Amino acid sequence: MSGYEHFREGTIRRWHHPEISLESIGLRSGMTFMDIGCGYGFFTLKAASVVGETGKVYAVDIDVSSIDRLKREATEKGLKNIRAEVGAAEETIFCAECADIIFYSIVLHDFRDPAKVLHNSKRMIKPDGKLVNLDWKKKFMPLGPPIEIRFSEEQAANLMKQAGFIIESVRSLESNFYIVIAKP
Numbered sequence: 001m002s003g004y005e006h007f008r009e010g011t012i013r014r015w016h017h018p019e020i021s022l023e024s025i026g027l028r029s030g031m032t033f034m035d036i037g038c039g040y041g042f043f044t045l046k047a048a049s050v051v052g053e054t055g056k057v058y059a060v061d062i063d064v065s066s067i068d069r070l071k072r073e074a075t076e077k078g079l080k081n082i083r084a085e086v087g088a089a090e091e092t093i094f095c096a097e098c099a100d101i102i103f104y105s106i107v108l109h110d111f112r113d114p115a116k117v118l119h120n121s122k123r124m125i126k127p128d129g130k131l132v133n134l135d136w137k138k139k140f141m142p143l144g145p146p147i148e149i150r151f152s153e154e155q156a157a158n159l160m161k162q163a164g165f166i167i168e169s170v171r172s173l174e175s176n177f178y179i180v181i182a183k184p
Contacts, residue, residue, distance in 0.1 A: 023050060025101065025130065025179075026100075027051065027100075029052045029054060031050075031100040032058070032100050032101075033057045033100065034058045034059070034101070035057065035059040035060075036092075036103065036117065037089055037105070037107035037108075037110065038067075038070065040073070041059055041070035043103060044057055044082060044084065045070070045079065049077075053080075053081060055081055056083070057081055058095075059085070060084070060087050060089055060092045061086065067086045088112070089111055089117040093120050093124055096124065098124060099125045099126060102130070102131050104134065106177075108135055108159075109150050115159060126184075129183070130182070131165055131184075133182075134173070136176060137150070137172075137176055137177060137178055138150040138153075143176065156178075157182075160182045161182075165182035165183065166182060166183050167180065167182050168183055
């Protein structure tokens with residue numbers, strides 16, 4: 001895991017805003033959740049608990065050590081509803097029209113080809129599913145990735161629209177983050 005990845009994952013652990021609990025974005029028992037660019041699975045593990053034994057969680061990340069850690073933690077917690085894979089999000093399609101929620105946590109700007117990742121999501125999401133992007137605001141701050149690689153709320157929403165999604169909401173979370181929720 002790179003230094004930035006450690007930083008990114010550490011920031012997620014330290015920062016938890018009640019507005020972004022997985023239940024607040026509609027995740028419930030029995031659903032299928034996808035964590036694209038999952039890192040070591042901060043949200044993956046939480047989602048597996050929420051969806052329960054009747055639900056499924058798919059997770060993908062390019063970092064082998066992150067996926068290994070995720071699998072170890074899932075085993076330790078007795079979570080058997082997670083399918084975690086090492087791979088590029090640009091090349092990953094878990095299934096067709098099977099996801100209730102596809103989730104990106106401060107990672108959309110990190111993909112080599114964000115447009116392709118979003119097109120893959122369009123193929124995997126159910127017709128009534130949700131696409132959720134939680135990310136850093138595009139402003140200077142001492143935390144987070146360089147401002148040059150960040151997407152503004154408008155840039156993220158436009159990428160989602162270009163992939164065929166309809167923007168449902170764009171909200172500011174505290175001073176450093178935003179969330180965009182879209183439907184197919």
